[in-house]
Each structure stands twice: as structure tokens, then as C-alpha cells.
Amino acid sequence: MFTGIIEALGTIRHLKPGPGGDLEIGVFSEQLDFSDVRLGDSIAVNGVCLTVTRLAGKTFYADVSVETIKHSLFATMVVGTKVNLEKALTLSTRLGGHIVSGHVDGVGEVTQRRSEGSAIRFAIAAPNSVMRYIAEKGSITVDGTSLTVNATTADHFWLNIVPHTASETVINGYKVGSRVHLEVDILARYIERLLHSEGGGQASDKGQLTDPKSNKPDSQTISKAFLATHGFLR
Structure with a gap:
């Protein structure tokens, strides 16, 4: 998990396509503190959570899977591309931004x-x-x-x-x-999931709850009163 508060800028120094369509990247950064970075740690590169596979001075390497490549811009990056960097948060990290998973939508x-x-x-x-x-x-x-x-x-x-x-x-x-x-x-994703959960009914396009078994409208609708009753609003 991350906070969305960028710690350093980095530069893509290495791009090596793999035989299966994946990609190994190397990111150099003068600004990032590598003193506590270990193999297997997570670093967000332009918001994408990647796992450190090796370290060489001020450069870290990571593998980008085919799935990640499909849903991101790594395929268009070139050597010299500037990127945002953030190490994963710890229990002592200030949450100055918001909770970020590092999974691009x-x-x-x-x-x-x-x-x-x-x-x-x-x-x-x-x-x-x-x-x-x-x-x-x-x-x-x-x-x-x-x-x-x-x-x-x-x-x-x-x-x-x-x-x-x-x-x-x-x-x-x-x-x-x-x-x-x-x-x-x-x-936002958890709230949507809650409203669509089987236990609480399913939300229709009009915001009306339906019984998942009968698929008939429930007597309750998604409104400010409904959200307040269920603890979403004060």
C-alpha cells in the first residue's frame, strides 16, 4: 500500500523485453533513499506497484508482467522516461495523501x-x-x-x-x-461492492435495491436517509 505522496523522481535506464511478453525495467534515482530497500520490497513506479528483483547502486530492477503491461503505459516507455517513485508505506508513515493500492484502474x-x-x-x-x-x-x-x-x-x-x-x-x-x-x-470500490453484495441486496441503475433471490424491488432505495441509517453519513 502507498499514500500517493511522491518521494522521488526516477529515470528509466533499462528496458529488456522477456520471451513471454513481460518486461524487465531498471530505474535510476539520485533522490530515493535506498538504505532500507531490500529484494522483494514494493516500489510504486508512476503509481504501479512493482517488486524489487535486484539492486545496483542507485538503480533498482523490477519485472513487469504481461497483465500489467496490458493495463498500463509501460509498453510506451523508453530509456530516459522520467517516473514518480514511492516506497510502500509503513506503520510509522504519515498518511499525507490517501490509501493507494498501486493497481492501475x-x-x-x-x-x-x-x-x-x-x-x-x-x-x-x-x-x-x-x-x-x-x-x-x-x-x-x-x-x-x-x-x-x-x-x-x-x-x-x-x-x-x-x-x-x-x-x-x-x-x-x-x-x-x-x-x-x-x-x-x-x-468508492468498497462502497459499490457493499451496495451490490448478496446480503444487502443489489443496486439497480436507478439506485433502487433489489432482492437478489426474487430480483424484485426492495422497499428501500439508495438515498441520503438510507446512507445515514446505515452509518455512511452523520
Whole structure:
């Protein structure tokens, strides 16, 4: 697990395709503290949780599976690509961002970039399978960085990036057309699963609960009153 607070920037120094379609990568970083990194540890690379397979000075190596390649942008990376890095959190780590699993839910695309005061405002298009979990003022992970969503539409969300975040991550290099890894807030997935669980009925597209055995509408609907009764709201 991670927090979405980027610890260092790294540079892809090694890319070696495997015979089965997987990929070995080597990431160099002057900034990352390797003193407590061991083989088998997890490091998030642009938000993707990878396992350290070997260490060589300030470079760590990891294997990227075929499945991960299918759902990420590693296939498009080249030697020299800059990446965000974060080591897995510990029990003594400050949770400055939000809970991040390091499992990418989809790929988004930057469609707008403009200055807004000292900040940079980005618009990012996301697939429907991801947008359903993104809420205004909620959390989203972009290339491993925990960020707050400022606004949403049916297929876009907006971010305001302060100068410090821009300078300490790969975000400052984004331009229109840049593609990014997206991971939604894990709490949104658990709430959806709870509402669809067999024990609590299944939520229809209209928000009405149905009995999983009869498939007939239940007397309860998903509303503020329902959520308050079941402990989701105060």
C-alpha cells in the first residue's frame, strides 16, 4: 500500500523485453533513499506497484508482467522516461495523501493545460469505467500522485496543481495528449461492492435495491436517509 505522496523522481535506464511478453525495467534515482530497500520490497513506479528483483547502486530492477503491461503505459516507455517513485508505506508513515493500492484502474489523457494564478489547471479525460468512481473534491491517483478532484463532467475531471507538486513530480511535464495512469479511491470500490453484495441486496441503475433471490424491488432505495441509517453519513 502507498499514500500517493511522491518521494522521488526516477529515470528509466533499462528496458529488456522477456520471451513471454513481460518486461524487465531498471530505474535510476539520485533522490530515493535506498538504505532500507531490500529484494522483494514494493516500489510504486508512476503509481504501479512493482517488486524489487535486484539492486545496483542507485538503480533498482523490477519485472513487469504481461497483465500489467496490458493495463498500463509501460509498453510506451523508453530509456530516459522520467517516473514518480514511492516506497510502500509503513506503520510509522504519515498518511499525507490517501490509501493507494498501486493497481492501475485505467489510462487517462490530458486534454487541457493552462495557468491559473501560480497553479496549473489540467483537464483529464478518463474512460467510463473509471469516471464512475471519480467525485468532485474526492481523491484520485494520477501517475502515483494523490490529488484532489476540483470538478467533473461525464468524461473529464479537473485538477489544480500547486507549484510544489508540479516541481516534485512528473506532472510538470504533462502536455495536451500526455497519457497517465489512473487509480480511483479504493473506498468508492468498497462502497459499490457493499451496495451490490448478496446480503444487502443489489443496486439497480436507478439506485433502487433489489432482492437478489426474487430480483424484485426492495422497499428501500439508495438515498441520503438510507446512507445515514446505515452509518455512511452523520
